[in-house]
Amino acid sequence: MNHAPTSADLAPKAREILLESGRAIWYMRLLLGGLVLIFVILTIGMFFFGGAVETLNRTPSTVGETVYFYAITALTIGYGDVVPTTVFGRIDAVLLGLVGVVLTGLIVAAAVRGVQEASRHARNRA
Numbered sequence: 001m002n003h004a005p006t007s008a009d010l011a012p013k014a015r016e017i018l019l020e021s022g023r024a025i026w027y028m029r030l031l032l033g034g035l036v037l038i039f040v041i042l043t044i045g046m047f048f049f050g051g052a053v054e055t056l057n058r059t060p061s062t063v064g065e066t067v068y069f070y071a072i073t074a075l076t077i078g079y080g081d082v083v084p085t086t087v088f089g090r091i092d093a094v095l096l097g098l099v100g101v102v103l104t105g106l107i108v109a110a111a112v113r114g115v116q117e118a119s120r121h122a123r124n125r126a
Contacts, residue, residue, distance in 0.1 A: 012119045016121060016122070017114045020113065021114025023114075025107070032103070036103075043067060050066075051086040056081065069082035073096050073097055074097065076101065
């Protein structure tokens with residue numbers, strides 16, 4: 001007997017979505033790697049030239065606090081507990097924010113592509 005595919009038959013599986021998203025990230029690996037390299041260079045620049053300080057006691061930030069500051073800035077959260085105090089540091093933070101937005105956008109795009117491809121494969125199977 002022929003039966004029409006149900007919505008459960010057409011729904012992509014989580015494993016397929018993750019595999020397709022991973023494939024999209026693999027295709028963008030050079031771009032993503034370049035953005036991560038820029039992230040590391042900007043973090044090193046902030047530590048040595050940015051004058052990042054902890055706002056609570058106005059002491060220079062440690063390497064860990066600088067990496068934390070950069071992660072929070074790249075994710076566009078910005079708590080304000082570690083701040084740059086030099087012009088270079090402020091420009092560096094703005095550049096990092098831009099890199100973070102692009103990196104986040106590419107990861108989201110890969111996830112969307114994964115859902116699209118997994119859905120297409122599910123429709124072709126049904």
